[in-house]
Amino acid sequence: MKYIAKIKDKKFKISIEEKDDKLEVILDNIPVSVDFTLVKPPNFLSFLLDNRSYDAEVNVDSGRQDATQKYFVTIKGKKYECILEDEKFAKLKDFAGIKSKTKVEKEFKTPMPGLVVAVEVNEGDKVKAGDGLVIVEAMKMENELKASFDAKIKQINVKPGQPVEKDEVLIVFE
Amino acid sequence: MKYIAKIKDKKFKISIEEKDDKLEVILDNIPVSVDFTLVKPPNFLSFLLDNRSYDAEVNVDSGRQDATQKYFVTIKGKKYECILEDEKFAKLKDFAGIKSKTKVEKEFKTPMPGLVVAVEVNEGDKVKAGDGLVIVEAMKMENELKASFDAKIKQINVKPGQPVEKDEVLIVFE
Amino acid sequence: MFKKILIANRGEIAVRVIRACKEMEIKTVTVFSEIDRKSLHVRLSDEAYFIGPPPSNQSYLVMEKLINVAEKSNAEAIHPGYGFLAENPQFAKLVEEKGLVFIGPPAKAIELLGDKMRARKTISESGVPIVPGMENMIASENDAISFAKEVGFPVLIKAAAGGGGKGMRIVESEKQMKEAIRGASFEAKSSFGDERIYIEKYLEKPRHIEFQILADKFGNIIHLGERECSIQRRHQKVIEESPSTVVDEDMRKRMGDAAIMAAKASGYVSAGTMEFLVDKDKNFYFLESNTRLQVEHPVTELVTGIDIVKEQLKIASGEKLSFKQEDVRWSGASIECRIYAEDPYNNFLPSAGIVSSYLEPSGPGIRVDSGLYEGCEVSLYYDPIISKLLTWGSTRNEAICRMKRALQEYHISGIATTIPFHLQVMDNKKFIKGDISTHFIQEEFGKKEITVDHDELYKVIALLCALTDFKEKKKIKTLKEKKFRESPWKIEGRRMGLRRFGF
């Protein structure tokens, strides 16, 4: 199988084939030796890349789009995001001039349950990335949820004093 | 359900009934309040007995004999053995004059794998409890396996230099 | 000494107190809300009583329930931990009225020092310098604005009953005042049940340095040196250390004397903390007193070898301090990283859930105070501090290097934690030099992303993702072929079994 992996602005071409129960792995045209073993189910791995040792937790993001897949990898206490694409699909896309682009979310969800303390915007308002939208109380703290891009508020679903569940839609953008 | 539990020389009568989703437990004719919850699968429990708190690991011995069951319970770093009987069965047994008696093992097994270093007895020998029978090497140490009761050696299945698996029968008693 | 005490708290601090009690052969009684049945404090205590639903105002904050449990269980004394009722003078009074011992200062001292205004007055009169501030509570927005104009912006709004950064706001300009007053008094009310707030001059780039004191019932008061607590986010301490890089022997003596004076003036008994702000010229000002065991008390324990919780218990049971000021010896350096259940990759929003995998760092110079275990739940009802990771080193540099090592070893899955953030701080040049103030995080991490680039790791990450996908697809294929699925543990166990033998 052939993959393209993207981490921030870096891109890697990876080929993996299984021959005689062994993995043949090529990274950017250079063969590498890998030893990849599950240390703790479901996703805690020990990985030796050309004898360099890495402990890692690999999580697949649940939402699958097209033939790309988002991963979160935690190594040495820090978390990294990686977009993995099937090379065939990537080629097709390039050919057709399709840009892989993050879909703009129309729905603004709360990342945690809590109590709405204040709504800082009104329907029809224009907001900028970084502007506060809603304050939600959880763990005895007020947490200001902010816009991550410029948008216009279409609809507000909550009011102060209202308890909200995780991933509940608080605001809909236009 | 009614049980008789034996730990060393102590005996307890226990009755457990479920009423309206709550457990009614009586220990030696005295009702007790129990709160029993799984902390870590499969068998690590948190137990509140009349509000006294105990963390325990409860293991069932795999070999089941009649209607009795052997348990090993680890609490505060120490391990205890408990024999649990269904009361109905116990009564029947008492009535019939059957004594619950540990069956004398005819087969002498090694509790761990290793390498037989020496056999200290011969076929036909009479041994006493505590006498050494076989020396098995494991973890770079010689371990002397001893008789746990008086017996006569019928057959010896191993010889020095031979590797043995866990629970392999080394000696058969008469 | 007591035979049995009630711990009116939960989580890591309840576990901390249980450990001290076990080592002194004191039986412990704990309480738990519905969601805390499996919490480590319940599992480790000798007795545990259910006290109601998860919200703390229906369980951990209900004084009558706690008193009832103490009476039912024949506990002789109550340790309040920190937070909840720890600094509530009514609770301390109630405990004493019921003939029980409150393991903390007398209700009067809590009342005096808990009222920031009275505390400032009393302490100031004893000769200890204080930060310039209004003499009364904020009555109106205009009131606050005119004070701010007088001393100059920025000013600081603080909860009268406060602590732990809750109900606190910096106000940089007139137009921020209204929202700041509203927010601070809301938080003050929800955290302490007291909405009163006051205002003081905000010192530029101060250091936040506090002194641990111990006072017995016979008027003996000593200090255990300072803790540097300048590394704060949203006015909450996140990293503490002892000694401070700015405090020399002479300054330690002068500040320690001031802390003892402040404790004397307020009739203090038990373990407590006198907090100071230190400006660029090493002038120090009394800020407030925390009349309880502090979250960060272990850094002092690591450099002095004194178990502060045990000393609290001894003092409460009427023992005299067994050592004098000159017996206190400091050795090496200690750092604490507070591990919060917050997501540093998502604006430090709270995170909750089941801890699906857990491995604590260990080995030389490491201490972990936590209530975590594999399979435990972190809920959104309570304080986000889930663990305190501490290191000791013969030098500050060794303590920092050890902390980096420990943070990398610390593995908590299932919830987001601030471990990646702490790793960033340990790599920060200013932090390593000790060139810090309470503005450190804002200045150093304000706009930057948490994750810096690690070019050498990118290849590894790319390969891990590709291999995971490859393996997953292969598994699906194999499963289709095999038509049944085994648990990974079973497969693992069998494989191990196969090669177990072979001497």
Add this chain to the structure above:
Amino acid sequence: MFKKILIANRGEIAVRVIRACKEMEIKTVTVFSEIDRKSLHVRLSDEAYFIGPPPSNQSYLVMEKLINVAEKSNAEAIHPGYGFLAENPQFAKLVEEKGLVFIGPPAKAIELLGDKMRARKTISESGVPIVPGMENMIASENDAISFAKEVGFPVLIKAAAGGGGKGMRIVESEKQMKEAIRGASFEAKSSFGDERIYIEKYLEKPRHIEFQILADKFGNIIHLGERECSIQRRHQKVIEESPSTVVDEDMRKRMGDAAIMAAKASGYVSAGTMEFLVDKDKNFYFLESNTRLQVEHPVTELVTGIDIVKEQLKIASGEKLSFKQEDVRWSGASIECRIYAEDPYNNFLPSAGIVSSYLEPSGPGIRVDSGLYEGCEVSLYYDPIISKLLTWGSTRNEAICRMKRALQEYHISGIATTIPFHLQVMDNKKFIKGDISTHFIQEEFGKKEITVDHDELYKVIALLCALTDFKEKKKIKTLKEKKFRESPWKIEGRRMGLRRFGF
């Protein structure tokens, strides 16, 4: 300082060395046998190389493989840990010949001190008292018997290349001699590849007290005080502590001087240990030298604050000792319990398997050095020491109470361990008084069962078993009704989910 080193070991001691290296920013290379692929030392190191099948004579003991890995990985030095090749002078020599640094004493010193007979001679000539013994190796049974008759039974047979209690036998009478010689030389050969054994007078109820020394390449030698190692089973240390209850300041000075004299006489460099026997009248006799990092080195680290592994690395890289004898300060007391994978309920037979559940003790004054994690495998191929649990206390009593607390918190499922045994020792009155000798375990635990009765616990155990059976039967019933089975985690998660919310 080195940039990269190879650690030619496994398990807890490899992890210990990795931790020191990480804190000094030295890259680590480890090696692993087939069964150790997932071991913690592989996971924590920067590089790891496969070196063969599980039996150590095909992997960890094969010098060429280790040298190859060091060369391939560009490691500058090799740390041997303890056991395996740590005291093999051929290996030290080979490492040096290849232009690498052996992190340990010079091959010559290992050779001299490793040969117990030559060591006794050299040390004795330097003026340090030694235990009376034969001047040559045991050549025949008669030889040994005639020496034994001369000095009187009991006598002690020991491996010339020995250490760690392996290849050691007490002989109490003439008729035991033959079997003892056979057993000791077998063990000596299988442990050290050297079957030579010798014999010495067996002191009655001696204490086993050793001194930690540090010697640099410039002739500076200091000691870090004593460790009391009298608590032994089958001549293997199981509990160590520092300071010893029998050593006062004067005795520490005299024994420390003797240890330094012995080190000087043997041309010692690096960290090492001089072991002494101490009789009832506090006379001490040089016993042997361990020319490596000791299993029990952390007890000294806890009372001195000195990281012995870091000192080893500094010395090996050619640094001078950065402190003098008078800079060494001792504070408080420390105890180590060696947790063996042995079953105290079954004659201490070895136990192996997957660690199915694991929770380390934590909090104040605790240190755990181990290679364990939940899901790891303990194999029968290697040393049974799976973890070292240490406590520090401001007094010995505090360290003991802390150890009891820690042992009760330490939870290891899936394999049997010696934790219950250690709990018994911590409760033993003679141990608490410090009234111990190398016969302690034999005398105090010889005939007694490990488990003493805990009447109050019996009811709990009875109920737990009955409830488990009740729940199991109910589950089977429910399953029959539901006709499908969910994993306990799923059920749990869902239940939690249901009540997650409710502010």
